[in-house]
Amino acid sequence: MKALILVGGFGTRLRPLTLSVPKPLVDFANKPMILHQIEALKAIGVSEVVLAINYQPEVMLNFLKDFETKLGIKITCSQETEPLGTAGPLALARDKLVDESGEPFFVLNSDVISEYPLKEMIAFHKSHGGEASIMVTKVDEPSKYGVVVMEESTGKVEKFVEKPKLFVGNKINAGIYLLNPSVLDRIELRPTSIEKEVFPKIAAEKKLYAMVLPGFWMDVGQPRDYITGLRLYLDSLKKKSPSMLATGSHIVGNVIVDETAKIGEGCLIGPDVAIGPGCVVESGVRLSRCTVMRGVRIKKHACISGSIIGWHSTVGKWARVENMTILGEDVHVCDEIYSNGGVVLPHKEIKASILKPEIVM
Amino acid sequence: MGSTDERVVAVIMVGGPTKGTRFRPLSLNIPKPLFPLAGQPMVHHPISACKKIPNLAQIFLIGFYDEREFALYVSSISNELRVPVRYLREDKPHGSAGGLYNFRDLIMEDSPSHIFLLNCDVCCSFPLPEMLESHRRYGGMGTILVIKVSAESANQFGELVADPATNELLHYTEKPETFVSDRINCGVYIFTPDIFTAIQGVSTQRKDRANLRRLSSFDAIDSATSRNLPADFVRLDQDILSPLAGKKQFYTYESMDFWEQIKTPGMSLKCSALYLAQFRFTSPHLLASGDGTKSAAISGDVYIHPSAKVHPTAKIGPNVSISANARIGAGARLISCIILDDVEIKENAVVIHAIVGWKSSIGRWSRVQASGDYNAKLGVTILGESVSVEDEVVVVNSIVLPNKTLNVSVQEEIIL
Numbered sequence: 001m002k003a004l005i006l007v008g009g010f011g012t013r014l015r016p017l018t019l020s021v022p023k024p025l026v027d028f029a030n031k032p033m034i035l036h037q038i039e040a041l042k043a044i045g046v047s048e049v050v051l052a053i054n055y056q057p058e059v060m061l062n063f064l065k066d067f068e069t070k071l072g073i074k075i076t077c078s079q080e081t082e083p084l085g086t087a088g089p090l091a092l093a094r095d096k097l098v099d100e101s102g103e104p105f106f107v108l109n110s111d112v113i114s115e116y117p118l119k120e121m122i123a124f125h126k127s128h129g130g131e132a133s134i135m136v137t138k139v140d141e142p143s144k145y146g147v148v149v150m151e152e153s154t155g156k157v158e159k160f161v162e163k164p165k166l167f168v169g170n171k172i173n174a175g176i177y178l179l180n181p182s183v184l185d186r187i188e189l190r191p192t193s194i195e196k197e198v199f200p201k202i203a204a205e206k207k208l209y210a211m212v213l214p215g216f217w218m219d220v221g222q223p224r225d226y227i228t229g230l231r232l233y234l235d236s237l238k239k240k241s242p243s244m245l246a247t248g249s250h251i252v253g254n255v256i257v258d259e260t261a262k263i264g265e266g267c268l269i270g271p272d273v274a275i276g277p278g279c280v281v282e283s284g285v286r287l288s289r290c291t292v293m294r295g296v297r298i299k300k301h302a303c304i305s306g307s308i309i310g311w312h313s314t315v316g317k318w319a320r321v322e323n324m325t326i327l328g329e330d331v332h333v334c335d336e337i338y339s340n341g342g343v344v345l346p347h348k349e350i351k352a353s354i355l356k357p358e359i360v361m
Numbered sequence: 362m363g364s365t366d367e368r369v370v371a372v373i374m375v376g377g378p379t380k381g382t383r384f385r386p387l388s389l390n391i392p393k394p395l396f397p398l399a400g401q402p403m404v405h406h407p408i409s410a411c412k413k414i415p416n417l418a419q420i421f422l423i424g425f426y427d428e429r430e431f432a433l434y435v436s437s438i439s440n441e442l443r444v445p446v447r448y449l450r451e452d453k454p455h456g457s458a459g460g461l462y463n464f465r466d467l468i469m470e471d472s473p474s475h476i477f478l479l480n481c482d483v484c485c486s487f488p489l490p491e492m493l494e495s496h497r498r499y500g501g502m503g504t505i506l507v508i509k510v511s512a513e514s515a516n517q518f519g520e521l522v523a524d525p526a527t528n529e530l531l532h533y534t535e536k537p538e539t540f541v542s543d544r545i546n547c548g549v550y551i552f553t554p555d556i557f558t559a560i561q562g563v564s565t566q567r568k569d570r571a572n573l574r575r576l577s578s579f580d581a582i583d584s585a586t587s588r589n590l591p592a593d594f595v596r597l598d599q600d601i602l603s604p605l606a607g608k609k610q611f612y613t614y615e616s617m618d619f620w621e622q623i624k625t626p627g628m629s630l631k632c633s634a635l636y637l638a639q640f641r642f643t644s645p646h647l648l649a650s651g652d653g654t655k656s657a658a659i660s661g662d663v664y665i666h667p668s669a670k671v672h673p674t675a676k677i678g679p680n681v682s683i684s685a686n687a688r689i690g691a692g693a694r695l696i697s698c699i700i701l702d703d704v705e706i707k708e709n710a711v712v713i714h715a716i717v718g719w720k721s722s723i724g725r726w727s728r729v730q731a732s733g734d735y736n737a738k739l740g741v742t743i744l745g746e747s748v749s750v751e752d753e754v755v756v757v758n759s760i761v762l763p764n765k766t767l768n769v770s771v772q773e774e775i776i777l
Contacts, residue, residue, distance in 0.1 A: 266691070266708070268726075284674075284692035284709045286726040286753065301692040301709040303726040303753065318676075318694040318711045320728045320755060336694060336713065338730060338757070340772075353730075355757055355772065 001046045002097050003106035004078075005037055006089060006175075007053040007060070013222040016328035016345045017310055022056050024110045025063055027293050027311075028220060029233050029274050030258050034060075035067065037108050040116035042073045046106065049073060050096045052089030054080040087194035090179075091187040098181045107194075109175030113229045115215035115236055116176070124211045125178045128155065131207035132183050134199065135176035137217040145172040146195055150210045157208040160200055174213050223326050223343075227289060227306060231272040246270075252288075264300070276311075299335070307339075310346070323357065368418040369493070370468055371411040371477040374457050375404060377425030383624050386745040386762045390719060392426045394481045395434060397699065398629055399636035400647065400664035400682040402434060406636055407479045409643075410487030412442050418471045420444055422481075423460045425451040459595040462560040469554060476556065478597070480548035484632035486618035486639060487549065496551045499528065499612035503556060505602070506549035507613045508620045512540055518622075519546035519598045521606070523613040530611035533602040544613070546598065547620050556601075559610075563600045567592040626716055627734075627741040633699055634680040637662035649677070657689070669700075690725075697733060707752070715742040718763065724752035731758045739773055 011023025018026060024034035038049055051060060057077040064075045078093035090097070090107065097105050104125060106118065114137075125133040134157070136148045147169050149158045161168050173195055186198055202208040216236055218229035234254035237244055246255040250263065253271020257263065261275045264283030269275070273287045276294040281287070284301040292298065295312040302315045307325040315321055316335035325339045328346035333339060337350055341357025344350060348360055375394040384393045394404040401409075404422065411420055420442075422431060431448040439446045449464050461468070461478060468476060475496070477489060485506070496504035507521060520541040522532040534541050571592060595601070605611055619635050621628060640647050640662065649663040657671045661679020665671060671689040680697040683689065687700045692709040698716065705722040706712065712723060714733035723729055727750045734740030742756055745763035750756055755770040762777050 286709065288753075301694065301711075301726075303709065303728070305753070318709075320711065322755070336696065336711065338728065338755070340755070340757075355732075 001044075001103055001105065002048045002050065002099075003041045003046045003108060004050045004052055004090060004093055004097060005034060005108045005110050006086060007034070007051050007110045008055075010055055011221070014226070016326060016343060017308065019346055020311065020329040021063075022053075022060055023221075024051075024060065027274075027276060027291070028113060028226065029230060029237075029291075030256055030276050032063070033113070033220065034064075034110055036113060037110065037116065038064075038067065038071065038073065038075070040118055041106060041108075042071050044118045044122065047074060048096070049075050050093045051075065051077045052080065052084075052093060053077050054083060083191060084189075085191045085193045087187050087192040087198050088190060090184060090194070091189040094184050098184065102181060104178050104180045107177040107179060109219075111219050111221040112175045112217065113220050113233055114174065114176070114213060114217040115240075117214055118176075118178075120214070121176070121178050121211060124155070124209070128209040130156075130202075130209045131180045131205075132199070132202050132209070133178040134208065134210050135174040135213045136171035136210045137174040137213045138170050139172050140170075142167065142170045142172060147171065148173055148210050155209045155211055156206060157199070157203040157210050159203060160195060162196070171210065171212065174217050175219075176213070223308060223324055226308065227272075227291070227324070230274060230291060231289070234272055234274075282317075325354075367416055367474040368471050369414050369416050369475045369477065370419045370421065370471065370473040371407075371414065371417065371479065371489075372421045372423055372461060372464075372468060373404060373407050373411075373479045373481050374460060375422050375424035375426065375431075375481045377451070377454065379425075379454075384626060384629075386743060386760065387626050387629075387716065387718065389763060390746045392424075392430050393623075394422075394424070394426075395430070396629060397682065397684055397701070398484070398623075398633040399640060400666060400684060401636070403623065403629075404434075404481050405438065406484070407481060407487055408438060408442070408446065410489055411477065411479075412444065414477065414489050414493060417444055418473060420446045421464065421468060422446065422448045423451060423464060424448070425454060454594070456590075456594045456596040456600070458556075458560045458563070458597040458601050459593050461597075462557060462564070462595060463593070465557050469557075474553070476552045476554065478550040478552065482623045483548045483620065484623050484628075484635055485547060485549065485616060485620040488614070488616060488618070489549075489551075492549070492551050492614045495528075495614045496612065501529075501553075501612045502559065502605075502610045503550055503552040504612045504614050505530065506547040506616055507544045508547055508616045509543055510545050512543050515540065515543050515545055519602070520544065521546055521602075521613065523615075528612045528614070529609060530602065530606045530613055533598065533606040535598045535603070544615070546602070547616060548622075550597070559601055559605065560595050563595045564592050567595075625735075626743045627736065630680075630697065630699060630714065630716060630741050631735040633682055634662070634697070637664060637680060637682065640664070651677075675706075714740070716744065718744045718746040718748060720746055721748040721750070723750045724754060726753045727751065728755045728757075730756070739775075 011018035025032045057079045146162045216232035220226045220229040246257040255270040255273045257275040258277040260277045261279040263281045267285045269287045272289045274291045278295045280297045282300040286303040288305040290307045292309045293311045297314045299317040302319045304321045310327045311329045313327045313331040315333045318336045320338045323341040326343045330347045331344045333350045338353040342354035344360040395402040519535045522542045649665040651659045657675040663678040664682040666685045668685045669683045669687040672691040674691045675689045675693040677695045681695045683700045684702045687704045689706045690708040693706045694711045696713045698712045701719045703720045707725045709726045710723045711728045713730040715729045731742040739758040743760045747764045748761045749766040751768045757772040760775045
């Protein structure tokens with residue numbers, strides 16, 4: 001089986017992290033986002049993954065080379081020279097996706113984190129015999145999204161309603177598709193949208209089916225959702241693989257700590273914290289609802305909550321970092337500094353407190 | 362002149378509860394003159410400066426606070442300094458000169474040759490022996506401590522002009538609208554007993570005018586507000602210094618040290634720093650030291666009351682004073698702050714540019730801070746008595762009145 005991951009562009013919404021690496025390589029729960037998807041695909045027997053990308057493909061491929069051999073999966077790129085929307089990249093990668101097997105292929109949106117029930121999706125696809133399956137997820141405020149109106153019992157999709165003013169349903173497109181090769185015949189090589197142009201036509205022919213995604217789903221394309229997404233991911237990890245979570249008297253709630261990270265005395269860590277490889281958390285530190293990426297040092301008595309600390313940054317002694325503070329790569333927060341929602345671009349030194357959310361260029 | 366049997370007395374004006382409202386919320390719990398700066402009550406600093414005056418016979422505190430509020434302090438300081446200190450209660454405010462005059466019989470009891478008059482709410486090095494010496498040389502009725510300030514800030518004070526050669530006071534005006542001089546009145550004076558005659562003169566003039574007013578209807582032309590003041594209310598600045606300037610009665614002594622007025626809690630933090638710095642020369646034994654091994658790491662000038670407990674992993678300073686029975690937990694960090702009696706600062710908490718009121722508690726990993734702009738309304742965070750800041754809560758640029766619990770972070774707020 002093959003799969004296409006829609007990687008897309010600059011990942012501006014996740015800056016300043018995406019100033020250092022392409023968005024799919026930004027770590028989420030101690031692993032580049034795209035690896036969550038590649039591993040899930042590998043687990044159900046996908047042999048080749050095509051990345052639809054229009055920005056820095058060489059960075060991606062260099063990075064993923066190691067994983068190709070480690071996971072035993074072929075990873076290639078299909079580079080757009082102009083943005084082709086959400087459907088155009090499928091037409092562009094047509095030759096890589098179609099082979100003589102005639103098997104359906106997966107299409108995944110790279111911004112999305114979920115439990116990836118891909119095995120169940122294959123079974124669902126086979127059972128309904130239609131041309132395409134999409135995963136949908138329930139949301140609280142459907143008026144913000146494109147709602148998928150479907151027959152509850154069979155999952156047959158009736159129509160798509162973009163940002164409905166009146167309630168028509170609460171299931172939205174989760175950005176995970178399983179498509180027969182014939183779908184490619186419906187897509188021209190031009191900028192085009194799969195949700196707005198391709199799926200409505202298949203639905204009209206009653207060949208599009210939707211499966212409700214079990215478990216959590218989160219578009220982690222921006223910092224606030226990234227932090228919420230980590231909470232959901234760790235909740236799910238607790239149910240599925242509790243042994244992955246850290247334990248001890250200094251841990252509260254769900255926390256993952258890379259085995260190469262060091263944690264000092266008298267710390268209190270959690271809930272919903274990820275501490276990456278090579279990190280040093282000195283004594284008396286408090287961490288909650290945050291991500292601490294590879295190579296970060298948190299000095300004594302610092303307190304971090306609701307924030308993302310980018311690669312190789314340092315947080316000084318008695319510093320306080322909170323309220324959606326995002327530190328880019330190699331940022332240094334001096335001792336005793338307070339950052340309340342500071343968004344800091346890479347390679348900066350923060351010597352004065354940031355009292356209200358602001359961007360530090 | 363200067364013979365050893367000459368006696369000197371000092372009078373310190375401490376004000377009363379209806380004054381010093383700008384010092385709230387701290388003055389809700391304690392008379393402002395007893396609020397600690399550098400670990401010592403505000404009034405203690407002028408009092409210990411008086412101790413250096415040769416032939417000091419007695420110190421009087423004059424104010425309209427209840428006697429009980431000062432009783433304990435007055436008896437302990439009398440014992441400590443071995444100089445009689447008495448609190449004299451005014452029935453109502455009489456103005457600085459009026460207050461002095463009101464108690465002239467008690468002040469003159471020991472027939473002093475000179476009388477110092479100090480305002481309690483100024484913070485300076487009080488160069489009193491030097492003033493006394495200059496005053497004797499000048500031979501006038503009084504000598505005023507003055508300091509040079511920036512031309513922009515001078516109009517908040519009493520501005521004065523002195524003869525550069527003789528130091529005679531030539532002109533005095535209180536808080537002028539336009540610039541007069543960059544030399545200001547520090548609120549520290551030395552007088553000969555003739556000052557009482559001068560005050561009496563003003564008082565008598567007032568009475569005469571009041572009588573005149575009752576007999577005629579000159580009110581309309583009698584416009585100046587001071588004319589309507591009661592006869593026994595006499596201000597030193599407007600009523601004595603202004604009219605007597607240029608009459609070879611008053612002279613000035615210019616201080617080259619620090620000087621500040623302590624009107625607001627924010628300024629008290631700055632003044633605490635100034636007094637701590639002065640301790641390096643006057644009372645080095647009061648300054649804490651430590652390198653973080655057996656006792657907490659100390660940076661800069663820090664006062665820690667002997668009964669306070671500070672964990673060795675905490676780091677304190679610069680400009681910190683910690684009062685009696687305070688407990689500072691492991692890994693706490695205190696910078697530029699006043700920690701009052703019985704406060705508990707828990708593990709890893711951070712306090713920067715703040716005053717933490719009596720019996721308050723600061724939770725683990727919580728943070729109480731401010732910008733440190735002493736003149737801004739919220740430039741120093743103030744927690745009143747028994748305020749509880751819960752674990753991990755952040756309080757920035759705020760004032761919290763007594764007996765409040767903060768369980769969510771606040772910024773730029775006054776919490777009633």
